[in-house]
Structures are given as structure tokens and as C-alpha cells.
Amino acid sequence: MSGDHRNPDYQVNSGSKTNDSHKHKDKHKDKEHRHKDHKKDKEREKAKHSISEHREGRDSEKKLRDKEKEKLKHSNGSSDKHREKQKEKRRDEKVKPIHIDKPKRENENGYAREKSPPPIKSEPDDNGFDPSPKQKPTKRERDDEEFDCKPKKVKKEDEKKAKKRRQDYDDEEEEEDIKPKKKTRVKKGMEGKKPKKEEEEKWKWWEEERATDGSKWRFLEHKGPVFALPYEPLPLHVRFFCDGKQIKLSTPAEEVATFFAKMLDHEYTTKDIFRKNFFKDWRKEMTPEEKSKITDLNKCNFNEMSEHFKAQSEARKQMSKDEKLKIKEENERILQEYGFCLMDNHKERIGNFRIEPPGLFRGRGDHPKMGMLKRRIRPEDIIINCSKDSKHPKPPAGTRWKELRHDNKVTWLVSWTENIQGSIKYIMLNPSSRIKGEKDWQKYETARRLKKCVERLRAQYRDDWKSKEMRIRQRAVALYFIDKLALRAGNEKEEGETADTVGCCSLRVEHINLYPKMDDQEYVVEFDFLGKDSIRYYNKIPVEKRAFKNLQLFLENKQPEDDLFDRLNTSILNKHLQELMDGLTAKVFRTYNASITLQQQLKALTSPDDNLPGKILSYNRANRAVAVLCNHQRAPPKTFEKSMQNLQTKIDDKQKQLATSRKQLKTAKADHKASHDEKSKKAVDTKRKTVQRIEEQLMNLQMQATDREENKQIALGTSKLNYLDPRISVAWCKKWEISIEKVYNKTQREKFAWAIDMAEDDFEF
DNA sequence: GTTAGTACTTAGTAGGCCGCTT
DNA sequence: AAGCGGCCTACTAAGTACTAAC
Structure with missing residues (x-):
């Protein structure tokens, strides 16, 4: 019964329903600037909204505008204090005894569900395949025991x-x-x-x-990072003007100016925050003289620079084959030299061995720091991590590393502190490496352990909805959301440092609306918030009555900008989860629900009679169900409409071809009827085969079209790479004798080599 | 329990690449 | 050979989670 509380039908179909999105595309325009600014984003925004609207019908424009206003209020900084006060005020309040009606009949799994197709059965029982035995006290040991290696x-x-x-x-x-x-x-x-x-x-x-002492490696040797190419000053004929006068910029100021010039075509260079941040940082690079001359970004003319770079990139495209080959070979050489390290006797591929080049920071969504200068990283900023007894990487001539350390409790080879957020960046290994693979495998084993006890946990949080304590109720409702809707945990973030996005624990009152009755449904919660990467999450979903009543309670006496769960944060939640199951954290639910959904959907959708393309379509649909669940969206490809049209043309042609062939078959049949000779019989057979072949080709094309259409704004990659136990896919391929290449490309096969090697056709998540 | 710091996973996108068609 | 289109990869931002110190 585990994990069957979603509506697979809606998930699978939601993509295909989006093709009438144009009807609503203007609806949320006023909200767009909140998080998306270039043209593509706009496109996508429309699409996203149309998805949402398809999910649950119309949305009120006014509401969004109101929200917008509140956002503005919110951003002036005073509301945070307000929120704090609110928290303070309620801190000691006990939960008032509230009247809670006897729950109406719910589904057997306790999830009230409406308009859902029959649930897909899943078998939570052990199947003998699971390698995870009983728990052990310490985490490290537990991790090791999870593996049956x-x-x-x-x-x-x-x-x-x-x-x-x-x-x-x-x-x-x-x-x-x-x-x-x-x-x-x-x-x-x-x-x-x-x-x-x-x-x-x-x-x-x-x-x-595997090591049991918490060490990540015993030996590590590498050649250090590859630094960004030094700045090459512009040729003299490329000029810069300010207020109509030409200014020859100093090299540092010029470099920063070129960053801006390269972005001129992006809409975000027109944004106030971007321009303000950029100009402030640019001025820091200027000489006193430049500073005095360049006082207004609006008077700056970067056109010649911009043209210069356009011409440059054009020239790059026009390069001869030889030149291109040379560059490719040089890149390959660098890859060979710096792209690998030696870890515990094995040569392993490094993920990102190049230091991020300087440029203008472009965060996602409405980022307060957009446009700031991301400064150039020098050897003096770099910390190197490797074995003491390895050949240490050498800093470039005349420079030195910030630090050389030998810490085998961590997996990174190189780190530096980035200047925008002050966070640390790392160079680590490729996903195909042992160190990443083990962790990935372990992640899925934890999710499988959750599968074994998820019903117990669900019963527990339902029970907690009745708790006398507010904090417990909040914890239980939040967990319900995380489980049912696959929401992210929602860590607190520093205000003003990043875009205003939330996850479950950080949801605010303004992010939900409650509808005791909506159309033919009861206890509907409407979610509307920006999640990770400022991707909008919009969903209207009926919840269990008790959860609904609790939400009403949580909302009492609160302002829109107050926390919905004011007695909860991720660390409280995770501490609780840890007590329920060793190694359990909020994100495990996402992994678990994603993987179990894939497994169920594959079971439900794959039909033995389908041909290969049909099976692939089923696979993609199962994958899509997960992507929808996890809200993995993408901008519809720029060329989407066109490529759809092309495909349609192909289909039309094929249809014509089929008609012709059928006619020919008919004729052949008639001929045969008349003559009854061998030759005409043969002709009929040939024709029949042709018709069959064309029919199949047509079907395949149509299947492709369906797949593509349904995939318009849904990204499958993220879930495939991060949430779906690869052994489920491998088992599916084996069961239906489909080559793994149809499902995983080369990179994915490398990352999931462990699963491809170990999973048999009877693997059960 | 709050905060800061660190390490690591998860995320969408730009643009390069490659194979196909014309 | 050139142009097109779709896939893939590199890139790096933005999350989660945990620890340690107060």
C-alpha cells in the first residue's frame, strides 16, 4: 500500500494536457517578474502556469496581485521582525482543545482521495533481495551494513x-x-x-x-585545478564610450565591462538590481579617474564591445575543421592531465576540475545579488586536499596555494571560497566514481528501509495530528506534506542573501489557501510558492480532514508573511525522523516516493503486447509521473513547436503512404481473386507486409509525438539521475529484454554501472 | 535551540557536438 | 558542405544535512 496515495493518472496525463495552454497564457503575467526575467523564462512561466491550471482549474488573477503586494511589503525588511514577534508570542501557547470531527471514511491508506484511479498495488514486504539487515547503533556502521557487498x-x-x-x-x-x-x-x-x-x-x-572508520579514502593524488584563462585586453579599435566620450579603460575595469557587454542581449541586464549591483562592483575596479568620469551606467555605451564578442563567436563558428580539431585535442590533453586523479589505486574521473571563471553573478529567480562581480580565483584562494605521501599538485609558477591539507574524512580535492555568498566551492569526483557511487547506492538503500516502515510512520503522524502539543501537530502535518506531495524539507535561509524561496518547513501563510469545499471536493489545500531555483509549485489537493483542521488552526492569528509551521524547522523534523528510523531525513521521502512511484507505474503501464517504442513510451510515462510528483520542470525547448510540426508532417506523410499502400493491397487482392495465380498471391503477401510495416512506422511516429508532447515542460533528467533507484530501470529492461541503452545514455550508464551490474530482472525496490 | 560553517546532493540551462538531411 | 535539430555535457546555483560552539 505504500506510496500509492497519489493519482498516477493525473501525473501521467498532466503533460499531455498542456497543449491548450495558450488559452491561459496571460493570466499570471503580473507575477512573472518575481522570479524570471529573460524571454525564455517568460515562455516557461506561461507554460508552468498552464500546467498548474490544468491540474486544478482556474486561478484568480486578483489573488496573485494581492500576493504580489504582500511580497513587496515583505521585502522591505520589517516583516521578518514581525514574524519573529509572532513566533515569540505564540511560543508558550498550548494548543487549544479543538473540536475535530470524526473522520469521514477515508481510503484504506488513510489518504482521502477523490477522482483517483484505482491505486496501484505495491508490495511492501521483503523479497529476499534487500541486503539491509538490522540496525546498528552508529551511523557509519549502519551504512556499511546496508550493503550486501x-x-x-x-x-x-x-x-x-x-x-x-x-x-x-x-x-x-x-x-x-x-x-x-x-x-x-x-x-x-x-x-x-x-x-x-x-x-x-x-x-x-x-x-x-568499504571503509568503516569514516575515512573516504586512503590515498589521493591529483594535479590540482585548471585556472580560468587570464584576461586578454581588447584590441584598440574596440572602444568604450561614456556620455558620448570615448574612454580607454584600465585593464581591470575593462575586464569587468566586458562581462557586462557579453550579457547585453539578456533581459536581466535591464533589471534595476542587476545594474545597480554590477555598477557598484564595477566601480570598485576603476581607477580614480575612471570613477570620476563614469558615474552613470545608463550613459555607458558597450556596443562596440558587444559587437566585438559577437563577431568573435561568429568567427569561432566559422573556424576550419583543422582549427576546431586542434582545440578539441588541446581540451582532451587538459582533460587527460587534470581530469583524473588517483584514489586508492584507481584512476577516477574528476567532475569539475576547472575553476569557475570570473563573471557577473546571475542567480536564479529574483536574486538580490544578481549582477555582482564574481571575482577571479587565484592560487592563493585555493585549498588543496590530497594524501601526504602523494605527489602534491604544484601551484602555477610564482604563486602558492592558500593551504595544503590532508583530510581523508572528506571527498573533495580542491576548494575555495566564493565571494558572492561566501560559500565554499569544491572540486569533487565524477558521479561514476566509487566515492559517489557508494553514496548513491546507500541513498537508495535508506529509501528501501523507509519502504519497510513507511506505513508505521504514516500511522504515527496521523496520530500526532491529535497531539496536545502544537509543535507535534505541526511536525506531523509537515511530514504529511513531505510524504504526500514530495515537498523538500525547507531549510531556513538568510533573508536578502538569496531569492525568496521556500520548502515545506519554511512555508508561510501566504503560500497556502484552504478551501473547506471546492467543487466536488472537500478540504482542499491550494499551494502556491516558489521552491528551489524559484520554480513555482502550484497544486490544489484534497487532504485528510484532520490535517485540514490543523492547518486552519496553524493559520489562526497569523499574517500572510508568518511561518505556517512556526514551531518547526528542518532540524527539529530531522531529529524526529532520526528517532523513527535510523538514517531517516526529510529528503529520503522524496527518494522513496519517487522510486516507488516509478516501480508502480512501470508495473501498471507496461503491457507485454507493446512493441519496443510502446514500452519506451510507458517507461517515459512512468518517469514522467515521478517528474511531475517532484515538480521537475523545464523551459519548453525553443524549437518545440517547430519540431512538433515537423513530426506531424512526417506523420501526415506516413498516413498518406499508408493509404496508398492499402489501396494497392486492395487492388492486389482483387487481382488475386480474379486470377488466382501464384504471382498475384505473392503480390498480395508483399503488399500486406508493406502495409503492416507502414502501420507500425506510423504508430511509432505517433508514439514519439505523444511522448514529446507530454514532455514539453517536464524534465525527466533530474529524477532519473537523482531520485530513481537505477536498479528498478535495469530490472525493467531485463524483464522486457530491452537494451539498457534505450533508457540510459552513456553518462548515465557510467553513473549507474553498479546497478546495471548487480540488478536482475526480479529486483524489487 | 540557535547560529555559523562545512560538505555534499540536487537543479535547470546554455551551448557544444554530432548525426542527419538537403 | 552547410544547415538543422536534438541530445548531451559542463557548468554552477541552490538546495539538504550535519556538526560544533555558544
Whole structure:
């Protein structure tokens, strides 16, 4: 019963319903500037809103405008104090005994549901596959026990293999894109046994023992980061004007000016905050003389610079093949030199080995710091982390590192502090690495443990809705949202430092509306807030009566800008969750619900009779259900309409072709009836086959069209990469004899190598 | 319990790349 | 060979979670 409380139908269909979105596209215009500013964003905003509207009907324009006003009020800074006061005031209040009606009949799982299709059964029982045994006291140990990885290799062997790997490096690298020279070598070297060799050569870290002492590695050697290219001053003919007068800028000021010039086409350079932040930071780079001359950004003319860069990028496109190849080879060389490290005897790919270049900060949504100068990172800003006994990376000539440390309790190789938020940035390994893979695997094992006790937890939080204590009720309702709607935890954030976004625990009164009755539904909660990346979450959903009554209680005597859950934050919630299940945190629910939904949807949607494209469509639809659940949106591709049209043309052509073929078949049949000879019979057979083939082609095209249409503004990648236990997909592929390439591209296959290797067709999440 | 700091995961997008068509 | 379109990757922002110190 676990996880079956959502409405799969709505999820699957919501994408396909969006094609009439244009009807509503103007509705929320007034809200747009809140978080999106360039053209694309606008497009997407419309689309997003149309999704929302499809989910639950109309939305009132006025309400949004009101909200807008409140937002403004809110942003003047006084409301925070107000919120604090509100909190203070209620801190000691006890929950008043409130009258709570006997719950009406609910679904067996306790989730009131309306208009839902029959739930898909899931089996929460153990299936013998789950490798996680009983719990252990400490976290580290628990993590280790989660894994059923018997050490199948002794260490010596492992090291030998690793050494060989290092030597053989060229052979195993990039085995997928077989370059001609490699092919020859392969042929010469191993007589066509390549596939087998490939398998043997890949390091199966998941078959090895893991450290139990909290250390992340024993040996780490790397070459340090690649720095951004130094600034190249503009040629003299590219001029800059201020107030009509040409000014030759000093190099530092010029560099910052070019950052702005490169962005001129983006709408955000017209935004006040962006311009203000940029100008302030730009002036810091100016000489006193420049400072005195350049006092107003509006009088600055960057056109020549902008043109210069456009011409430059045009020239880059027009480069000859040779030149392009040269650049490619150079990049490859850098990748080979800096893109890998040696960790515990294995060469591992580094994720991001380049230091972020300087530029203007562009946060997502309505970011108060947009336009600020992201400064250039120098070796003196860099902390290097590696083994003491490794060959330490050398700083560029004449420079030194900020620090060299040897901390094997962390996974990063390089770090620096970024100047916009003052946060630390890291260079870490690629998702295909052992260190990331183990963690990923562990994440899904934790989610599977949640599966085993989720019903208990659900019963518990429902019970807590009746608690005498306000904080417990709030905790329980928040958890209900996290579980039912897959909301993020919602950490507190510093106001004014980032865009105003929220998650579950940080929801404010203004983000929800309660409707005791709405159309044919009862106890409907309407959510409307900006979540991570300022992506709008909009949903109207019936909730259980008791939860609804609690929400009404939470709202009493509060202002729109007050916290909905004023007695709750993520650390309280997670502390509680930790007590319920070892290793449980709020985000595990998202992983669990995403994965269980995929598994259920795959079961429900895959039909044995479907052909390959049909099965792929089912897979994508199951994936889509998860993406909708997790609110993973994307901007509709720029070329969406056009590519849809092209596909439609193809379909039309195919239809015509089919009609013709059918006619021909008919004729052939008639001929055969008349003549009854062998030749005409053969003709009929041929024609029949042609018709069948064309029919199938047509179906496939139509399926493709459906898939694409449904996918217009839903991003599948995020859930596939971060929320769906890959073993579910692998098992599905094995069960239906579909090659894994149809579901995972090369990168994804590398990341999920562990799952591809270990999951059988009977894997159950 | 609050806050600051750190480490790591999750997120959407721009633009490059690559294969296909014309 | 050029242009197109879609996929993929690199990039980096923005989350979550945890720890330690007060």
C-alpha cells in the first residue's frame, strides 16, 4: 500500500494536457517578474502556469496581485521582525482543545482521495533481495551494513589490477567511441575479445569492502585545478564610450565591462538590481579617474564591445575543421592531465576540475545579488586536499596555494571560497566514481528501509495530528506534506542573501489557501510558492480532514508573511525522523516516493503486447509521473513547436503512404481473386507486409509525438539521475529484454554501472 | 535551540557536438 | 558542405544535512 496515495493518472496525463495552454497564457503575467526575467523564462512561466491550471482549474488573477503586494511589503525588511514577534508570542501557547470531527471514511491508506484511479498495488514486504539487515547503533556502521557487498577480491589482487589499469589506461578509456586506431589495436591485441575485456577491466567497486572508520579514502593524488584563462585586453579599435566620450579603460575595469557587454542581449541586464549591483562592483575596479568620469551606467555605451564578442563567436563558428580539431585535442590533453586523479589505486574521473571563471553573478529567480562581480580565483584562494605521501599538485609558477591539507574524512580535492555568498566551492569526483557511487547506492538503500516502515510512520503522524502539543501537530502535518506531495524539507535561509524561496518547513501563510469545499471536493489545500531555483509549485489537493483542521488552526492569528509551521524547522523534523528510523531525513521521502512511484507505474503501464517504442513510451510515462510528483520542470525547448510540426508532417506523410499502400493491397487482392495465380498471391503477401510495416512506422511516429508532447515542460533528467533507484530501470529492461541503452545514455550508464551490474530482472525496490 | 560553517546532493540551462538531411 | 535539430555535457546555483560552539 505504500506510496500509492497519489493519482498516477493525473501525473501521467498532466503533460499531455498542456497543449491548450495558450488559452491561459496571460493570466499570471503580473507575477512573472518575481522570479524570471529573460524571454525564455517568460515562455516557461506561461507554460508552468498552464500546467498548474490544468491540474486544478482556474486561478484568480486578483489573488496573485494581492500576493504580489504582500511580497513587496515583505521585502522591505520589517516583516521578518514581525514574524519573529509572532513566533515569540505564540511560543508558550498550548494548543487549544479543538473540536475535530470524526473522520469521514477515508481510503484504506488513510489518504482521502477523490477522482483517483484505482491505486496501484505495491508490495511492501521483503523479497529476499534487500541486503539491509538490522540496525546498528552508529551511523557509519549502519551504512556499511546496508550493503550486501561481500568482498569478492582480496586486496592484493585489487592492487595488482589497479596497477595494470594505470598502465593499460589508454585501452580502457573511452571504450565506447571506438576510434579507428583503437579498433586496430584492439584487433591486434586481443582478437576481437573486446567486449569481454571491457567488462573485466571496469573496476567493480561495489564488490569490494568499504571503509568503516569514516575515512573516504586512503590515498589521493591529483594535479590540482585548471585556472580560468587570464584576461586578454581588447584590441584598440574596440572602444568604450561614456556620455558620448570615448574612454580607454584600465585593464581591470575593462575586464569587468566586458562581462557586462557579453550579457547585453539578456533581459536581466535591464533589471534595476542587476545594474545597480554590477555598477557598484564595477566601480570598485576603476581607477580614480575612471570613477570620476563614469558615474552613470545608463550613459555607458558597450556596443562596440558587444559587437566585438559577437563577431568573435561568429568567427569561432566559422573556424576550419583543422582549427576546431586542434582545440578539441588541446581540451582532451587538459582533460587527460587534470581530469583524473588517483584514489586508492584507481584512476577516477574528476567532475569539475576547472575553476569557475570570473563573471557577473546571475542567480536564479529574483536574486538580490544578481549582477555582482564574481571575482577571479587565484592560487592563493585555493585549498588543496590530497594524501601526504602523494605527489602534491604544484601551484602555477610564482604563486602558492592558500593551504595544503590532508583530510581523508572528506571527498573533495580542491576548494575555495566564493565571494558572492561566501560559500565554499569544491572540486569533487565524477558521479561514476566509487566515492559517489557508494553514496548513491546507500541513498537508495535508506529509501528501501523507509519502504519497510513507511506505513508505521504514516500511522504515527496521523496520530500526532491529535497531539496536545502544537509543535507535534505541526511536525506531523509537515511530514504529511513531505510524504504526500514530495515537498523538500525547507531549510531556513538568510533573508536578502538569496531569492525568496521556500520548502515545506519554511512555508508561510501566504503560500497556502484552504478551501473547506471546492467543487466536488472537500478540504482542499491550494499551494502556491516558489521552491528551489524559484520554480513555482502550484497544486490544489484534497487532504485528510484532520490535517485540514490543523492547518486552519496553524493559520489562526497569523499574517500572510508568518511561518505556517512556526514551531518547526528542518532540524527539529530531522531529529524526529532520526528517532523513527535510523538514517531517516526529510529528503529520503522524496527518494522513496519517487522510486516507488516509478516501480508502480512501470508495473501498471507496461503491457507485454507493446512493441519496443510502446514500452519506451510507458517507461517515459512512468518517469514522467515521478517528474511531475517532484515538480521537475523545464523551459519548453525553443524549437518545440517547430519540431512538433515537423513530426506531424512526417506523420501526415506516413498516413498518406499508408493509404496508398492499402489501396494497392486492395487492388492486389482483387487481382488475386480474379486470377488466382501464384504471382498475384505473392503480390498480395508483399503488399500486406508493406502495409503492416507502414502501420507500425506510423504508430511509432505517433508514439514519439505523444511522448514529446507530454514532455514539453517536464524534465525527466533530474529524477532519473537523482531520485530513481537505477536498479528498478535495469530490472525493467531485463524483464522486457530491452537494451539498457534505450533508457540510459552513456553518462548515465557510467553513473549507474553498479546497478546495471548487480540488478536482475526480479529486483524489487 | 540557535547560529555559523562545512560538505555534499540536487537543479535547470546554455551551448557544444554530432548525426542527419538537403 | 552547410544547415538543422536534438541530445548531451559542463557548468554552477541552490538546495539538504550535519556538526560544533555558544
